[in-house]
Amino acid sequence: xxxxxxxxxxxxxxxxxxxxxxxxxxxxxxxxxxxxxxxxxxxxxxxxxxxxxxxxxxxxxxxxxxxxxxxxxxxxxxxxxxxxxxxxxxxxxxxxxxxxxxxxxxxxxxxxxxxxxxxxxxxxxxxxxxxxxxxxxx
Amino acid sequence: xxxxxxxxxxxxxxxxxxxxxxxxxxxxxxxxxxxxxxxxxxxxxxxxxxxxxxxxxxxxxxxxxxxxxxxxxxxxxxxxxxxxxxxxxxxxxxxxxxxxxxxxxxxxxxxxxxxxxxxxxxxxxxxxxxxxxxxxxx
Amino acid sequence: xxxxxxxxxxxxxxxxxxxxxxxxxxxxxxxxxxxxxxxxxxxxxxxxxxxxxxxxxxxxxxxxxxxxxxxxxxxxxxxxxxxxxxxxxxxxxxxxxxxxxxxxxxxxxxxxxxxxxxxxxxxxxxxxxxxxxxxxxx
Numbered sequence: 001x002x003x004x005x006x007x008x009x010x011x012x013x014x015x016x017x018x019x020x021x022x023x024x025x026x027x028x029x030x031x032x033x034x035x036x037x038x039x040x041x042x043x044x045x046x047x048x049x050x051x052x053x054x055x056x057x058x059x060x061x062x063x064x065x066x067x068x069x070x071x072x073x074x075x076x077x078x079x080x081x082x083x084x085x086x087x088x089x090x091x092x093x094x095x096x097x098x099x100x101x102x103x104x105x106x107x108x109x110x111x112x113x114x115x116x117x118x119x120x121x122x123x124x125x126x127x128x129x130x131x132x133x134x135x136x137x138x
Numbered sequence: 139x140x141x142x143x144x145x146x147x148x149x150x151x152x153x154x155x156x157x158x159x160x161x162x163x164x165x166x167x168x169x170x171x172x173x174x175x176x177x178x179x180x181x182x183x184x185x186x187x188x189x190x191x192x193x194x195x196x197x198x199x200x201x202x203x204x205x206x207x208x209x210x211x212x213x214x215x216x217x218x219x220x221x222x223x224x225x226x227x228x229x230x231x232x233x234x235x236x237x238x239x240x241x242x243x244x245x246x247x248x249x250x251x252x253x254x255x256x257x258x259x260x261x262x263x264x265x266x267x268x269x270x271x272x273x274x275x276x
Numbered sequence: 277x278x279x280x281x282x283x284x285x286x287x288x289x290x291x292x293x294x295x296x297x298x299x300x301x302x303x304x305x306x307x308x309x310x311x312x313x314x315x316x317x318x319x320x321x322x323x324x325x326x327x328x329x330x331x332x333x334x335x336x337x338x339x340x341x342x343x344x345x346x347x348x349x350x351x352x353x354x355x356x357x358x359x360x361x362x363x364x365x366x367x368x369x370x371x372x373x374x375x376x377x378x379x380x381x382x383x384x385x386x387x388x389x390x391x392x393x394x395x396x397x398x399x400x401x402x403x404x405x406x407x408x409x410x411x412x413x414x
Binding site for chain 3: 201
């Protein structure tokens with residue numbers, strides 16, 4: 001069994017942004033030499049997400065508005081976590097978007113559907129944060 | 139290490155429906171010959187879901203009403219994604235329900251709890267769409 | 277390939293509670309002898325969750341209030357599932373929080389970010405329920 005580990009680092013200059021990381025995960029897969037197996041990508045931070053969806057700007061604007069409706073950032077005082085912190089909403093937003101994606105590796109490639117793209121979802125940016133990519137297989 | 143791949147195809151005649159696919163995943167597992175490992179089932183489309191829950195009609199009606207409350211289909215004009223598209227709500231609904239389920243394989247069987255059933259959740263039907271099942275192990 | 281299976285049992289004396297199970301998952305990992313691979317932890321019940329977030333009491337209070345806003349328990353009569361049952365809201369809450377977490381195993385340890393902790397989320401307690409931990413690798 002082969003095993004490969006890669007960290008992807010981010011420092012997003014705003015509080016929130018969605019970043020397409022499909023190319024970086026594919027590059028890790030090429031380096032891994034794995035041709036059949038599973039590839040896990042997860043945020044290593046609890047106010048960020050890895051998820052799969054469409055790379056379309058209108059949809060990303062819809063996600064921003066929708067997440068603000070379901071888990072609004074302000075007023076900060078509405079959250080008990082926000083004593084010394086101000087990112088409770090980021091924990092909730094990431095819960096909706098999910099922590100991780102598991103993708104299949106087939107014939108040396110990420111086995112994604114035609115519109116599936118892997119994203120890093122930052123909900124509390126302006127600091128260095130990481131995604132972990134782990135690939136196991138043969 | 140063994141590796142097995144199967145696509146399940148659907149063409150749901152309505153916009154939304156939940157389909158129990160546990161039997162089809164179990165059949166793939168039997169064909170795989172894997173007795174210990176992991177089984178990933180994921181929607182290959184970003185407006186559909188694979189998730190685990192109860193096969194109970196009242197609950198499914200509750201899911202429908204609840205998802206329409208959290209991410210309503212109409213009016214289409216409320217979403218920026220809906221220029222030429224009308225399925226932004228399906229992307230949001232699938233985000234809540236999740237893209238994928240990872241199940242354990244133990245002694246050649248899906249190692250599910252007593253009420254756990256695997257579902258395909260269609261949120262933008264009336265077209266051919268797929269679920270990917272990948273099983274790895276020994 | 278090594279494979280290790282462990283059930284964690286719970287009987288929570290209230291309807292809802294979040295329990296940090298990181299230590300129990302780490303203990304299973306030590307017993308498994310796996311040094312490189314994947315670790316899946318999933319609720320075996322469809323009204324409970326396994327998820328990753330922060331072990332901070334204010335945030336847990338925020339989760340409770342937020343889940344009650346998005347999927348309120350009462351009135352029970354608002355849900356079609358609640359005929360003979362009263363736990364439809366628990367199915368919805370668990371859907372938001374997620375069924376499972378997949379963690380990476382690196383050098384014999386759970387490869388978690390600095391604040392990542394694994395939780396069992398009970399949303400319909402006062403009965404015996406289980407989490408399944410499965411570890412595969414080498």
